[in-house]
Amino acid sequence: METKTNQIPTQTGGSFLINNIPESVFIESDFSEEQSMMVASAKEFVEQEVLPLADELEKKKDLSQTIALLQKAGDLGLLGLGVSENYGGIEVGFNTTLRVIEEMAKTTEFSPAIGVQTSIGIAPILLYGNERQKAQYIPDMVSGKSKGCYCLTEPDAGSDANSGKTKAVYNEAEKAYYLTGQKMWITNAGIADVFTVFAKIEDDENLSAFIVEKGFEGLTLGEEEDKMGIRASSTRQVFLNDVKVPEENLLGQRGEGFKMALNVLSTGRIKLGIGGLGVSKKAIDYAVEYAVNRKQFGQSISSFGAIQQKLAKMVVKTYALQAAAYRTGELIDQKEEEYLKSGMSMEEAKAKAVSAYGIECAIIKVFGTEAQDFVVDEGLQIFGGMGFSEEAPMARLYRDSRISRIFEGTNEINRMLIVDMLLKKAMNGELDLMNAATAVQKELTNIPSLTPNENTDTLEKATEVLDNLKKITLIVAGAAAQKLIMKLKDEQEILMNVADMLIQIYLLESVIVKTKRIKETLGEEASAVQIDICQLFMLDAVKEVKNSAEEALWSFSEGDELKMVQMALKRFTKVEAFNLKDVRRRVAQKLIEDGRYKF
Numbered sequence: 001m002e003t004k005t006n007q008i009p010t011q012t013g014g015s016f017l018i019n020n021i022p023e024s025v026f027i028e029s030d031f032s033e034e035q036s037m038m039v040a041s042a043k044e045f046v047e048q049e050v051l052p053l054a055d056e057l058e059k060k061k062d063l064s065q066t067i068a069l070l071q072k073a074g075d076l077g078l079l080g081l082g083v084s085e086n087y088g089g090i091e092v093g094f095n096t097t098l099r100v101i102e103e104m105a106k107t108t109e110f111s112p113a114i115g116v117q118t119s120i121g122i123a124p125i126l127l128y129g130n131e132r133q134k135a136q137y138i139p140d141m142v143s144g145k146s147k148g149c150y151c152l153t154e155p156d157a158g159s160d161a162n163s164g165k166t167k168a169v170y171n172e173a174e175k176a177y178y179l180t181g182q183k184m185w186i187t188n189a190g191i192a193d194v195f196t197v198f199a200k201i202e203d204d205e206n207l208s209a210f211i212v213e214k215g216f217e218g219l220t221l222g223e224e225e226d227k228m229g230i231r232a233s234s235t236r237q238v239f240l241n242d243v244k245v246p247e248e249n250l251l252g253q254r255g256e257g258f259k260m261a262l263n264v265l266s267t268g269r270i271k272l273g274i275g276g277l278g279v280s281k282k283a284i285d286y287a288v289e290y291a292v293n294r295k296q297f298g299q300s301i302s303s304f305g306a307i308q309q310k311l312a313k314m315v316v317k318t319y320a321l322q323a324a325a326y327r328t329g330e331l332i333d334q335k336e337e338e339y340l341k342s343g344m345s346m347e348e349a350k351a352k353a354v355s356a357y358g359i360e361c362a363i364i365k366v367f368g369t370e371a372q373d374f375v376v377d378e379g380l381q382i383f384g385g386m387g388f389s390e391e392a393p394m395a396r397l398y399r400d401s402r403i404s405r406i407f408e409g410t411n412e413i414n415r416m417l418i419v420d421m422l423l424k425k426a427m428n429g430e431l432d433l434m435n436a437a438t439a440v441q442k443e444l445t446n447i448p449s450l451t452p453n454e455n456t457d458t459l460e461k462a463t464e465v466l467d468n469l470k471k472i473t474l475i476v477a478g479a480a481a482q483k484l485i486m487k488l489k490d491e492q493e494i495l496m497n498v499a500d501m502l503i504q505i506y507l508l509e510s511v512i513v514k515t516k517r518i519k520e521t522l523g524e525e526a527s528a529v530q531i532d533i534c535q536l537f538m539l540d541a542v543k544e545v546k547n548s549a550e551e552a553l554w555s556f557s558e559g560d561e562l563k564m565v566q567m568a569l570k571r572f573t574k575v576e577a578f579n580l581k582d583v584r585r586r587v588a589q590k591l592i593e594d595g596r597y598k599f
Contacts, residue, residue, distance in 0.1 A: 437477075462534055
């Protein structure tokens with residue numbers, strides 16, 4: 001059993017907006033030898049078992065191979081990470097699970113199948129099932145003998161999951177529910193033995209969840225969907241026509257399904273984001289290898305400034321994602337330990353720990369999947385015409401990556417969830433946003449110092465910039481809430497603007513603290529490139545926050561109020577100039593020298 005950290009976090013989810021920058025965050029070098037062995041096992045499985053079958057999985061769509069691979073993954077313990085030993089799992093921390101997922105994500109042909117199995121396949125029963133349900137279903141799912149899927153989405157209920165029309169009618173005499181409805185876009189449906197199905201019992205306002213087995217009469221499947229990407233995975237519609245489900249297969253409590261779905265999806269979201277990290281690293285490795293070997297005008301294209309700029313941008317986003325994802329994983333690990341010490345069961349502690357950082361999980365999902373798409377797109381561009389050919393690896397990565405921004409709630413929905421969850425935490429007293437915003441408003445009445453900042457430390461300058469970005473976010477979000485009041489929840493464009501500001505703040509803070517730790521460990525000279533990366537991401541974050549703030553302000557403010565906040569925006573988004581070209585070239589050169597992503 002993995003040894004967990006003794007640190008207990010003082011911050012709550014979303015508190016990064018109003019708290020001081022943390023002294024430390026988890027970085028990959030913190031993984032123990034035991035954890036590294038698990039990662040090595042996953043890497044070996046991918047290289048020896050999955051990659052040799054990649055082309056067959058993609059072109060033949062042979063689901064028997066997918067089933068066999070899941071069985072082999074189960075034999076290695078890769079399906080049961082974070083699951084109690086009582087059910088055949090391996091009790092490891094959340095960050096260990098994330099690190100393994102990062103490795104598995106590099107095989108985009110197989111990652112959807114194993115991703116669903118280990119996340120939204122197992123999680124509903126593991127986190128919300130009673131002892132009988134867990135004992136009956138989890139061991140076989142952990143071993144790979146039984147496969148699972150998650151049936152939430154319906155033709156008329158995608159992002160608005162709680163509006164689903166699938167009905168469950170209780171039969172008192174038979175002590176059973178009869179389910180009728182239709183589910184669509186169900187990953188793993190074609191190989192699943194266990195279906196977690198969400199339905200409303202009679203006229204209930206909220207969903208309930210049921211465990212439905214493959215052999216239950218009335219359960220049928222549609223044809224395999226013809227998809228743009230992730231072609232090797234099974235995606236089918238699920239039809240329920242008076243499917244008889246024993247009452248003991250009700251999962252959790254009646255009407256608890258919607259809350260269950262949200263919490264399970266938070267787990268899936270951060271795992272999708274970390275999957276984006278694995279794909280991004282793979283795309284960078286492909287791109288730098290091609291750039292070094294491809295000759296044009298008598299020289300390697302990796303020597304061209306335009307190519308180096310692309311490589312540097314790819315590295316910066318990937319480094320930022322890496323910093324924030326493992327920071328979040330450690331926060332979840334620490335919160336789980338806190339709950340365990342209070343007497344909670346392991347499953348309850350896991351569910352509540354992930355839920356506590358639902359904001360951060362949604363941030364990782366949005367940034368991670370968009371970073372993945374950016375990196376893969378730029379990688380394909382570096383390949384040029386060859387990148388568009390299915391003979392090269394980038395075309396498949398490009399097709400397979402696109403779904404991630406839609407999976408587990410579209411990124412647009414996740415952006416609105418970020419703000420919604422933040423405001424709810426403020427309303428219930430978990431976050432004191434009001435006093436923080438008031439303090440910033442008072443600061444605006446002070447005359448800013450005209451004394452130049454003599455601080456020459458790049459990371460300290462970045463920290464000052466971060467503090468200012470937090471201030472402008474509080475100003476804009478506060479002004480929007482004050483002006484629009486109850487109408488704010490309907491102003492989706494403004495909510496997404498605020499979410500984008502929050503995303504950049506969390507990522508920048510993670511990058512700064514990670515880089516400080518690397519500098520303290522390696523020294524300034526050895527960490528020079530990481531400091532360069534931090535500086536580049538800081539500039540990107542300022543641009544993103546400034547643009548999002550302006551868009552939001554122009555959407556609800558005008559006159560003197562607009563002028564005042566625009567002055568604050570100008571004041572709080574100042575960045576000292578540096579040679580952007582040279583910094584990017586240094587980052588690219590380090591990547592070229594290493595031949596792969598090693599930051």
